[in-house]
Structure formats: C-alpha cells, structure tokens
Amino acid sequence: MEPPIRLEKGTIDTRWAFIKEVPYMAIVAHESGGDEEPAILRSWGALQGGIAMNAKFISALSAVAIPLGLCVLPALPALAGPITLTYKYVYFGSSGSHQRQPRTINATGGFTLLKTQSTPNALSPGDVLQIQQPVTPWPSQPTLNLAFVTVNGGSLVNNGLPATVTWTDFANPATPIHVLDAPISILVVYVPAGGGCGAPPCPPASDWGATIDSYDETKESLFDDNFVKVTPDDRDGSLTTSGNVDGYVDTTKSAETITAVSPTTQFDNIPPDRGDKFSRWLLLGPSTTTSSAPALTVGKQVSLTALAIYDSPVLVNLGCQAVPSDVQNQLFVTNTTSQPIPAGSEISYTYTENTNPSGSPPNFVTTKGPPFTLTSQLQPNKSVPVPNPPRGTGGTCEASLSSIQ
Numbered sequence: 448m449e450p451p452i453r454l455e456k457g458t459i460d461t462r463w464a465f466i467k468e469v470p471y472m473a474i475v476a477h478e479s480g481g482d483e484e485p486a487i488l489r490s491w492g493a494l495q496g497g498i499a500m501n502a503k504f505i506s507a508l509s510a511v512a513i514p515l516g517l518c519v520l521p522a523l524p525a526l527a528g529p530i531t532l533t534y535k536y537v538y539f540g541s542s543g544s545h546q547r548q549p550r551t552i553n554a555t556g557g558f559t560l561l562k563t564q565s566t567p568n569a570l571s572p573g574d575v576l577q578i579q580q581p582v583t584p585w586p587s588q589p590t591l592n593l594a595f596v597t598v599n600g601g602s603l604v605n606n607g608l609p610a611t612v613t614w615t616d617f618a619n620p621a622t623p624i625h626v627l628d629a630p631i632s633i634l635v636v637y638v639p640a641g642g643g644c645g646a647p648p649c650p651p652a653s654d655w656g657a658t659i660d661s662y663d664e665t666k667e668s669l670f671d672d673n674f675v676k677v678t679p680d681d682r683d684g685s686l687t688t689s690g691n692v693d694g695y696v697d698t699t700k701s702a703e704t705i706t707a708v709s710p711t712t713q714f715d716n717i718p719p720d721r722g723d724k725f726s727r728w729l730l731l732g733p734s735t736t737t738s739s740a741p742a743l744t745v746g747k748q749v750s751l752t753a754l755a756i757y758d759s760p761v762l763v764n765l766g767c768q769a770v771p772s773d774v775q776n777q778l779f780v781t782n783t784t785s786q787p788i789p790a791g792s793e794i795s796y797t798y799t800e801n802t803n804p805s806g807s808p809p810n811f812v813t814t815k816g817p818p819f820t821l822t823s824q825l826q827p828n829k830s831v832p833v834p835n836p837p838r839g840t841g842g843t844c845e846a847s848l849s850s851i852q
Contacts, residue, residue: 531630532569535667536561538591538637539731542658542752544695548671548714556668558636570626573605578614578621578633591637593617594731597664598624600631607786608848609761611664615735634667638731638752655748656697657705659690662754663723665761672711672723674755678704698745707741707755723757763848767796768830771841778816778833780846788825792848793818796833800842 537558550557570576578596596614601624603610609629614621624631661674677686677696686703690696691714696703709725728738731752743753766781778798782788795818803810814837825831833844 529568530570530572530574530626530628531565531567532633533563533565533630534633534635535563536635536637538639539594539660539752539754540639541660541694542639543654543656544689544693545658545660546692547660547669547694548692550669550671552668552670556634556666558669561637570631572626572628574626576601576624576626576631578624590640592640592733594636594638594735595729596621596636597634597667598631599634599665599667600627600629601625602627602786604785606784608763608784608788611758611761613664613729613756615729615737632667640733654697655699655750656695657690657703657743657745657750658695658752659705660694660754661707661711661723661757662729663757663759664726665757665759670711670723670757671714673714674707674711674725674757676706676708678706696745698747698749700747702747702749703745705743705745705753707743709741709757711757723759726756726758729754729756761848765794765846765848766830767844767846769798769839769842769844776836776839776842778836778844779830780833781830782825782827785827787827788821788848790821790823792821792825794821794846794848796844796846798837798839798842798844800839804841 535555537555537560540559554560555563576598578598594615598612598614598621599609601610601612602608603612603622603625605625606627607625609627610624612622612624659675660669661672662668663670673691675687675690675696677684677690679701680686686696690705696705707725707728709723711723711725725741726739728740728743730736730738731754745751763784766783768779768781770777770779776798778796780794780796796816797813798816799811799813801809802812816833816837817835819834821831833846
C-alpha cells in the first residue's frame with residue numbers, strides 16, 4: 448500500500464489502471480484537504496498485475512471512471528449515489544443506400560453496438576462530469592475513428608435545465624455536465640476510418656453521393672421521419688424520396704443541395720404531436736465538422752457522410768400551486784430550476800380536484816389543461832399565472848416545461 452498523500456483543498460489526483468487491457472483513468476476532486484484519502488485512492492495498492500483484487504475498488508472505479516479515457520469528475524468526493532451512469536460505444540457504418548423507412552430502432556438507437564455498460568448508484572446530484580478524449584482507438588476495431596460523444600441527463604449549471612451536449616471538437620475540452628436527479632447516458636459514436644463502408648451493402652467505387660441520416664441527440668437515437676428536401680430534383684421528387692427512404696442522395700450527374708426540414712414529419716403521413724427540431728449537420732470523416740445551416744451543398748461527383756442533428760422536447764417538472772377561490776381557482780407555475788426559462792417556451796399542466804369533498808368516497812377528477820407559451824422570460828423562483836385555468840374551487844396542480852425555446 449502506498450503511503451497517504453497530502454491532499455490540498457480543491458486538488459485533483461489521477462491514477463491509471465488497466466482492467467482487461469482497457470485503460471481507465473480515475474479522477475477524484477477533493478473538497479477538503481488533509482491526509483485522508485478517498486476509498487478509491489486508499490484501495491489503489493490492491494492493484495496487482497492489472498487486476499483489481501479489491502471488490503470495493505472495482506465498484507468504486509466503475510462508478511467514477513469510463514474506459515478509453517472518458518472520465519467522470521465528481522464535484523464532491525461521493526463514490527456512490529442514487530444516479531445510474533450508462534455508456535454505449537457504437538458505430539455508424541452505413542455508406543450509400545441504407546433503409547431508413549421503416550427502420551427498427553434497437554437498444555443502441557439504430558447504431559451498431561460495440562460495448563455497453565450501466566453502473567447503478569454511480570453518481571450523486573451535484574456531481575460534475577468532465578469528459579476526456581479517448582486515449583486509444585477502440586482496441587478491437589482499429590479501423591474506426593471517433594466521430595462524436597453525446598451526454599444526456601445533466602445540465603450546464605447546477606440544478607439547471609436539462610441539457611444535451613454533443614462533443615465533436617476533441618482539440619478543446621468538453622463542456623462540464625452537472626448531475627441532476629436523472630440517470631446520465633453517454634453515447635460514443637465511431638465511423639469507419641477514411642469514410643469507408645462499415646456495413647454492407649457498399650456502393651460501387653464509380654458511384655458518388657451523400658450518405659445521410661437523422662439523429663435525435665436528446666434520445667441518442669437515429670430515427671426515420673421525413674427530414675430532407677433535395678434540389679435540384681426531378682418531377683417525381685425521386686432524390687428527395689431517396690434521401691428520406693434510403694438515406695442516400697446521388698451526386699453522380701450534378702451537385703445537390705440537401706435541406707434539413709424542421710420540424711420533421713412521420714414518414715407514414717400520420718402527424719406526430721410535435722416533430723423534432725433541426726439543430727445542425729455533422730459531417731463525419733477523419734474529423735467531424737459542424738454546419739448550422741439547414742442547407743448542405745454536395746458537389747458533383749462528391750461523396751460524404753453526414754448526420755442531421757435534431758432535438759426532441761424534454762419535460763422539466765416545475766412548481767405549481769392552486770389558490771382556491773369561491774368562484775374560480777387561480778393556478779401559478781413557478782420556475783424551480785436555477786436558470787431562467789426563455790420566452791417562447793411551452794408549459795403544460797394538469798389540475799386535480801375532489802368533486803365530492805363532503806361525501807365518501809372522494810371523487811378525484813384530473814383535467815389536462817392546454818399548453819401555454821411564456822410571453823416573457825421566467826426567472827428562477829418566480830411564478831406566472833396560468834391563463835384560463837379550469838374551473839374549480841380547490842385542488843392541486845402539476846406543471847412541466849414541455850418545450851424549451
């Protein structure tokens with residue numbers, strides 16, 4: 448066992464381990480100084496020959512470390528908590544025409560699975576995740592390049608609004624993620640090195656075109672909505688159809704502009720309650736580049752692979768209070784997060800009242816009110832009245848932020 452290390456307040460200590468030939472980095476942030484070490488460091492001496500001999504150490508390491516250099520940085524020295532951490536390693540190997548409509552979405556969002564692991568009780572609310580660039584390529588897939596990493600379930604600030612972060616610029620640090628009270632999911636996506644064909648059928652070498660697909664970063668999943676319009680196109684719209692159905696736009700004869708539509712629509716012409724909203728294009732290759740413009744222009748006899756990134760609505764629970772009245776209830780929604788809610792965001796609510804207050808048994812009736820839009824920014828701990836609340840003289844209400852502008 449190594450001697451105790453003098454730890455100053457706010458310092459970070461890192462140690463390396465190799466478990467099953469996969470490198471792990473454990474990073475621990477120390478809230479207070481002193482000679483006392485966290486359990487993960489006290490157990491370090493139990494590592495022999497690359498195998499952790501201490502079961503407690505294995506549990507602690509898996510709770511705060513991600514293989515391939517994806518590191519978890521707790522803001523407090525909490526090695527166990529109520530939050531589950533799940534990470535999936537996948538690759539997008541389509542090149543050329545591939546069936547989008549209809550498609551079966553599997554547990555890895557339509558990607559090809561490399562590895563997945565879920566660790567219960569890994570984190571606590573208030574912890575901070577700092578994702579680090581993988582230190583090696585995927586060991587069993589040397590022909591794969593890292594394309595992007597998506598993190599869901601956290602916030603950009605402590606106790607803030609839920610936020611999805613997709614990291615593509617590996618030359619700069621990833622955005623730190625603050626743990627809320629929801630599970631944390633990390634999706635690591637690879638693409639074939641050199642833009643090759645990772646999953647047959649592959650297009651002939653003489654064919655040129657754009658391999659495209661739609662990716663919902665909120666759900667960490669590919670999806671099959673109609674999402675593009677292609678110009679120029681023929682009278683039948685065959686290139687637009689090919690882009691939406693087969694995820695491929697041919698550029699052998701001419702340059703094409705592929706425009707991501709927002710919101711998307713279901714391919715079977717059944718309107719969804721709300722389509723996903725376009726965010727940006729990710730051009731996948733040896734390095735990933737980003738374009739925020741909906742229109743993606745692909746030159747004549749140029750081949751590329753690109754994902755249109757979309758975001759779906761995220762529900763955020765808010766405070767809600769019903770103020771009873773002899774004539775008509777008043778309902779107030781309170782921003783219980785630490786961030787302002789932007790104007791234009793949509794709030795949904797329900798109202799529950801016992802319509803038989805003096806009798807037995809009680810008769811509780813729940814009314815789902817129509818969503819309303821904030822006309823101005825709602826600051827933390829501030830309230831806004833619900834317009835045209837349902838009639839009632841006493842009850843309870845629940846509210847949620849259903850769309851963030």
